[in-house]
Amino acid sequence: MSAIQTTLKSRSSSAFDVERIRADFPILKLTVNDKPLVYLDNAASSQMPQPVIDRLVRYQTTQHANINRAVHYLSEVATSEFEEARRKLQHFINANEEREVIFTSGTTDAINLVMHGYGRKFIGAGDEIILTTLEHHSNIVPWQMLAEEKGAKIRVVPINDAGELLIDEYEKLFNERTKFVGVTHVSNALGTINPVKEMIAFAHARGVPVLVDGAQAAPHMKVDVQDLDCDFYAFSGHKLCGPTGIGILYGGAALLENMQPFKGGGDMILSVTFEKTTYNTIPHKFEAGTPPIAAAIGLGAAVDYLSEIGMDAIAAHELALLEYATEQINSMPGVRIIGTAGHKAAVLSFAVDGVHPHDIGTLLNQEGVAVRTGHHCAQPVMQRLHVPATSRASFAFYNSMDEVDALIAGIRTVQKIFT
Amino acid sequence: MANYKSLYQEVILDHNKKPRNYGAIESPSHHAVGHNPLCGDHISVDIVLGDERINNIAFQGESCAICKASASMMTTAIKGKTRAEAETLIQEFLAMATGKLSHDACPNIGRLAVFAGVSELPTRVKCAILPWHTLSGAFNAVATTSTEAEQDPMHAPIGDA
Numbered sequence: 297m298s299a300i301q302t303t304l305k306s307r308s309s310s311a312f313d314v315e316r317i318r319a320d321f322p323i324l325k326l327t328v329n330d331k332p333l334v335y336l337d338n339a340a341s342s343q344m345p346q347p348v349i350d351r352l353v354r355y356q357t358t359q360h361a362n363i364n365r366a367v368h369y370l371s372e373v374a375t376s377e378f379e380e381a382r383r384k385l386q387h388f389i390n391a392n393e394e395r396e397v398i399f400t401s402g403t404t405d406a407i408n409l410v411m412h413g414y415g416r417k418f419i420g421a422g423d424e425i426i427l428t429t430l431e432h433h434s435n436i437v438p439w440q441m442l443a444e445e446k447g448a449k450i451r452v453v454p455i456n457d458a459g460e461l462l463i464d465e466y467e468k469l470f471n472e473r474t475k476f477v478g479v480t481h482v483s484n485a486l487g488t489i490n491p492v493k494e495m496i497a498f499a500h501a502r503g504v505p506v507l508v509d510g511a512q513a514a515p516h517m518k519v520d521v522q523d524l525d526c527d528f529y530a531f532s533g534h535k536l537c538g539p540t541g542i543g544i545l546y547g548g549a550a551l552l553e554n555m556q557p558f559k560g561g562g563d564m565i566l567s568v569t570f571e572k573t574t575y576n577t578i579p580h581k582f583e584a585g586t587p588p589i590a591a592a593i594g595l596g597a598a599v600d601y602l603s604e605i606g607m608d609a610i611a612a613h614e615l616a617l618l619e620y621a622t623e624q625i626n627s628m629p630g631v632r633i634i635g636t637a638g639h640k641a642a643v644l645s646f647a648v649d650g651v652h653p654h655d656i657g658t659l660l661n662q663e664g665v666a667v668r669t670g671h672h673c674a675q676p677v678m679q680r681l682h683v684p685a686t687s688r689a690s691f692a693f694y695n696s697m698d699e700v701d702a703l704i705a706g707i708r709t710v711q712k713i714f715t
Numbered sequence: 716m717a718n719y720k721s722l723y724q725e726v727i728l729d730h731n732k733k734p735r736n737y738g739a740i741e742s743p744s745h746h747a748v749g750h751n752p753l754c755g756d757h758i759s760v761d762i763v764l765g766d767e768r769i770n771n772i773a774f775q776g777e778s779c780a781i782c783k784a785s786a787s788m789m790t791t792a793i794k795g796k797t798r799a800e801a802e803t804l805i806q807e808f809l810a811m812a813t814g815k816l817s818h819d820a821c822p823n824i825g826r827l828a829v830f831a832g833v834s835e836l837p838t839r840v841k842c843a844i845l846p847w848h849t850l851s852g853a854f855n856a857v858a859t860t861s862t863e864a865e866q867d868p869m870h871a872p873i874g875d876a
Binding site for chain 2: 651652653654655658659669670671678684685713714
């Protein structure tokens with residue numbers, strides 16, 4: 297190990313007590329194939345700390361009933377805890393008002409809500425929607441469905457070989473037909489952090505609203521929707537140490553009020569007759585049916601947990617992991633990092649010469665190391681960078697420098713088997 | 716737990732590195748392309764089927780080691796066999812790889828038994844069976860096939876196995 301690598305490895309450990317944090321995550325004590333689990337698939341889903349697990353248990357054992365309905369004790373407790381979770385999420389992203397925070401089933405559901413609620417009402421034939429090459433399929437397919445239905449057109453912001461958006465090209469895509477922009481805050485496949493604040497300012501100067509897909513950003517950095525000035529911000533609970541089946545759509549109150557409902561049903565109405573239904577106020581207009589109450593409350597506990605550690609401390613530790621892993625991989629012959637943007641979150645996509653990503657994934661698993669292999673639901677990125685698939689290690693704040701070493705040792709084992 | 720190492724045996728690594736019958740045949744009597752949309756892997760299989768036997772077979776494509784070795788070993792096993800023999804072997808391989816039959820219960824499987832371990836890796840079964848699925852498509856004049864197709868052996872019952 298060179299001097300610089302030693303420095304990179306030791307940099308994070310003094311300020312950030314990763315071992316104390318790891319003790320909060322029971323699943324990290326598992327062994328896989330007789331090796332300690334090294335969980336590096338956090339961009340797909342993160343693990344849950346004990347305080348969140350405990351919160352779910354407390355809700356189910358002492359607080360559960362349906363919300364917004366009955367006058368009995370449990371219904372009142374559940375409703376109050378559910379709305380308290382909404383306030384926690386409001387503060388987590390610094391939304392101006394709690395009614396701007398809509399519980400969805402996840403990022404995909406949130407984007408589909410905007411497509412149906414905003415897109416189907418305000419985007420028509422000949423209108424243009426700007427997306428980027430870095431989008432996850434969940435921020436491509438809904439807009440394609442809308443474009444097909446309405447006769448609208450998708451315009452795509454290209455990237456350079458490092459995986460960075462070409463902002464000049466983005467700006468050139470705007471014209472009088474541009475009606476919407478969808479952009480990912482952080483690329484799930486490459487880790488690129490996009491300059492969304494500047495992109496939003498440019499779009500707003502032309503009267504165009506912007507949806508930011510924050511699925512990969514919210515878990516790893518401080519998100520301030522007022523500072524970004526985004527119109528919509530979508531993210532998932534299960535990538536944020538929370539449960540699956542819950543996510544958030546932030547939307548500006550004025551926009552949300554003008555949108556049509558996405559799903560019809562209970563809770564989203566004020567009155568129903570067979571002649572006419574009056575929709576409820578926001579956020580309830582967009583929360584038809586019984587929501588995942590426990591998951592929402594669990595997500596509230598998860599953002600409490602993350603806030604206690606501090607998103608800035610989390611981002612700093614993850615950056616240290618990324619820099620150390622990048623340094624290590626760059627020193628390995630035959631291994632290439634895919635996605636070398638100047639500004640990256642802790643996602644490391646890589647290719648090993650002569651070895652298919654699926655073989656890498658299976659062999660790393662044999663060493664207890666969990667990575668994702670494949671196209672990462674971002675096929676346009678893969679096509680642009682001329683790789684069919686990559687292996688992806690994605691870090692969370694509970695990962696340690698020793699786990700980076702385990703990844704590197706695992707890649708060496710793969711190379712040895714395939715020579 | 717499965718011993719994953721057993722899957723990456725020397726014979727599989729060797730066929731991955733030096734695939735046999737790799738390439739295309741100029742005028743095949745049968746041809747099909749197989750595609751696994753989940754990982755982007757694709758291979759093509761060309762056959763020259765004579766009156767009685769498979770006179771020639773070749774494959775090419777982009778895939779992982781498991782898929783490529785399976786294709787390579789398939790070509791060496793199939794060449795010179797009758798179509799009926801080849802189809803029996805396809806059924807045995809699919810049954811073994813999907814864990815419906817142990818390799819001991821597959822009388823014609825021979826050296827292909829090295830792929831038995833893949834049945835314990837559900838995410839990798841499709842890698843091993845793609846070439847066989849494609850060969851079956853070629854025999855049945857299905858020009859393109861997919862691991863996600865209706866006839867996907869992962870989803871359809873295989874004979875009475």
